[in-house]
Amino acid sequence: QKTSPAQAEFYQAVEEVLDSLQPILETNEKYQKHAIIERMVEPERQIMFRVPWVDDQGNVQVNKGYRIEFNSALGPYKGGLRFHPSVNAGIIKFLGFEQIFKNALTGLPIGGGKGGANFDPKGKSDGEIMRFCQSFINELYRHIGPTTDVPAGDIGVGAREIGYMFGQYKRLTGNYDGVFTGKSLLWGGSLVRKEATGYGCVYFAQYMLEAKGDTLAGKRCLVSGAGNVAIYTIEKLYQLGAVPVTCSDSSGTVYHETGINLDTLKELKEVRKVRLNEYVAAHPEAKFIPAADYPADGNAVWRIPAQLAFPCATQNELSEADAKALVANGVIGVSEGANMPSTQDAVEVFLDAKISYGPGKAANAGGVATSQLEMAQNASMQRWSFEEVDEKLKVIMKNIFLNASETAAEFGEPHNLVLGANIAGFRKVADAMIEQGVV
Ligand code: NDP
Structure with missing residues (x-):
């Protein structure tokens, strides 16, 4: 109701x-x-x-x-x-x-x-x-x-x-x-908490691709946003051999054909905290598309041809028309760093096209998971190394992927990670609630 x-x-x-x-x-x-x-x-x-x-x-x-x-x-x-x-x-x-x-x-x-x-x-x-x-x-x-x-x-x-x-x-x-x-x-x-949501979202994409015998190496990627999640998504994409060609903020989208310059992006957003249109001053070969020039039915960032998409800005930033454009341009995977960035109609387009689609509640869970690792370190008065935390993050993301995909298969829709993630999460919480009585 x-x-x-x-x-x-x-x-x-x-x-x-x-x-x-x-x-x-x-x-x-x-x-x-x-x-x-x-x-x-x-x-x-x-x-x-x-x-x-x-x-x-x-x-x-x-x-x-x-x-x-x-x-x-x-x-x-x-x-x-x-x-x-x-x-x-x-x-x-x-x-x-x-x-x-x-x-x-x-x-x-x-x-x-x-x-x-x-x-x-x-x-x-x-x-x-x-x-x-x-x-x-x-x-x-x-x-x-x-x-x-x-x-x-x-x-x-x-x-x-x-x-x-x-x-x-x-x-x-x-x-x-x-x-x-x-x-x-x-x-x-x-360590790794700052990077965790972005890194985790890329690990999730990696596991989705691996399940189909593919890898991230050489893939052209669209990333939206230019904040914490977007920056560390871009960083990990480079580390795993992919080429992120876009980023965006509420003023517009940067398209850099040869790959976003991560140092420039960090300088603009983490140090100077300025608008993205300044990116093209440092890289005149890149293109800046102001938000005022976006298509009426969506977001310019999703209209650029690429193989993978990482929405990392905000809710409902990827419309049905954007999803259709991505699929028409040959996208093979979408991994959501933001929370609910794709509208419900856009999600239907991805599921119908049977591309690899990692919904935010699974793909961006690396941030909260690493927060829990921070709680564990605080409670035990310990400090783990970068490698130790990163390794735990990878294992957690892999388990989330396996849990969502195995649950999807159990319910007869093996490609549907929305169904798999929702049922797997629900079952745990619901059963715990029943065991704890009517509270
Ligand atoms: P930041 O504030 O660091 O960055 C947000 C980015 O998205 C900025 O580039 C911002 O541009 C852009 N943005 C925000 N709102 C809008 C809007 N209404 N229209 C256009 N662009 C917008 O936030 P995070 O990177 O931390 O968060 C991004 C997404 O990831 C959110 O959906 C968040 O809920 C989700 N998330 C974050 C986690 C984390 O650990 N931080 C964990 C899990 C999910 P501008 O500055 O110009 O507004």
């Missing part, structure tokens, strides 16, 4: 999952008897709060903060915080819902949650970001803890913001504990 029409993305995510679950729901009475679906779509707890802060001109600004503690059947709530002007209750709810299944798929003991604020970090000074983060934590600190709810980063939240939030949490509670992941390497962060 859609009781809140404003929550379009949440209903989109729920519909996709419920569609996939039909075969298991029809054959298992226990899920109905225990009202598993009714309980699963209702968050255990939703917190909405006022975030007042003072800007550099001395004016008071007010934003809206959220944390949704969706499901704790498998462990403490775990999921990122997003700071972006488009954030609203429906966006956080869809992200939290997806997180439940993603976290279950990792095989690690973590429940699902998500949060954020409709705060726009663009153009804000360091002092403004710090004051906003401190105010956000003045409310959130009472709801989180290393064994209850452990936030991380997402769009607009990286190591700097996590630092300011942790500092305020420590000041209010007096506790120095692993309440956040994605921390700086200087004080409790894990």
